[in-house]
Amino acid sequence: MSFKVRLEPSGNAFTVAQNEVILDAAIRHGLSLQYGCRNGVCGACKAKVVEGEIRYDNGLPAALNEAEDAVGQVLLCSAKAVTDLVIEAHEIGSGSEVPVRKMPARVVKLERLATDVMRLYLKLPDSERLQFLAGQYLDILLPDGRRRSFSMANPPHDDALIELHVRLIEGGEFTAHVFNRMQEKDILRIEGPYGSFTLQEDSQRPMIFIAGGTGLAPIKAIIEHALQEGVTRPMHIYWGVRAPADLYLADLPRAWAQHANIRYTPVLSEPRPEDNWPGRRGLVHDAVLQDFDDLFNYDVYASGPPAMVEAVRQGVILKGLASQHFFFDSFDFAEV
Incomplete structure (x- = not known):
């Protein structure tokens, strides 16, 4: 069984399975709703149910109080649909609307794709997610204060790991570290997302x-x-x-x-x-x-x-x- 969800004021609609979290379904359909931790703690994904009913598996999430719940406020990262829904929620239209955050990331896989290209997979803490638009980039923060920028190669709906393509640069200290010394389980500090190189969703041009x-x-x-x-x-x-x-x-x-x-x-x-x-x-x-x-x-x-x-x-x-x-x-x- 699935339910229909319509977002206001955009009018965008998607379907959510009976036991699927609403935010997960929206992301799966390529919609850009604001979120942060995706664990009911930060409150960034708060929206309002205009029509229909939702449920939580484990009671009200930490970031939502009873007064907010009583007037239809909902945390999309924790709520599941019971009926068809109309939800009032802000949709992100450009990269400048996505909050920039600093967080640790653990190296979980290094995959050499070519002599001078390494695919780097990073995992955030279990309680964190980095919201971004497809095409944006992040900065890796080096201990001496320098930064190295890399575009994220994974789309937003596939955000369990962050995928970077790192090219070995002659004389490049950081890229040499990636190719020669970096190991799985290393911890990096990242900041992002940045950039406006994103899909023009409203265009109909080839x-x-x-x-x-x-x-x-x-x-x-x-x-x-x-x-x-x-x-x-x-x-x-x-x-x-x-x-x-x-x-x-x-x-x-x-x-x-x-x-x-x-x-x-x-x-x-x-x-x-x-x-x-x-x-x-x-x-x-x-x-x-x-x-x-x-x-x-x-x-x-x-x-x-x-x-x-x-x-x-x-x-x-x-x-x-x-x-x-x-x-x-x-x-x-x-x-x-």
Whole structure:
């Protein structure tokens, strides 16, 4: 059995299973409601039931008192539906609305995806969750006060672990630590989320995604979020790297491209003869400009090294794209 939930004032609706927590169902459907601990303690997910009935498995959560309960206040991270519901709740529309938080995170897995790319999985304390929008990034706080920024590669509905793609930078002290000395169970301090490189939910324009190297990370989060939401707008993904070995999750974008509305084009800038590369060659932004004569009706997302992002920006504007429809995440790597 499931129940229908309508959110006001947005009018967005979703279904929740009989024994499913309402917030979990909203996140599963790609909706961005405010939350914090997801354990009934902080009160960040407080909303109001306008119509219908809810229940709690273990009595009122700590962050809700009887007076609030009596007037229909509800903690979405703890409540379950008994009937169809109408709930008055604030939906987050941009990254600037998501609270920035500092918290510890434990390294639970290190997975080398390529010679110079490590996938890092972080787990927050059991009583914590980091709310974020797909495409945002966090800072790792180093003991000497320096920061290192990394985009989160996992979408919000899959937040049990935080996924980062760390590229080994020549002379980079922190990335060398990740590759050579970091171990599972190490504790890091993180702060976030930050950034406005997020899916434009209200747009109906077809989308072009352009990633350079580990610039795939935030685009991965956005694509997986869009698929979770059932977005059917056309999406064309370009991923530019040097050689086939640098396509470190090669099967993933090919799997996305099984959807009728998604196309995928990998572009290699320095393939060797022995690679026998049958696909596109050259710079990734040139491939995009060769494929599209007019970008006036598109949204373009670019993520990667600053020089690539700037080349994309200049090129797509010459092809008719309005600047307000160009969204970017520029990776400026620190060398110390």
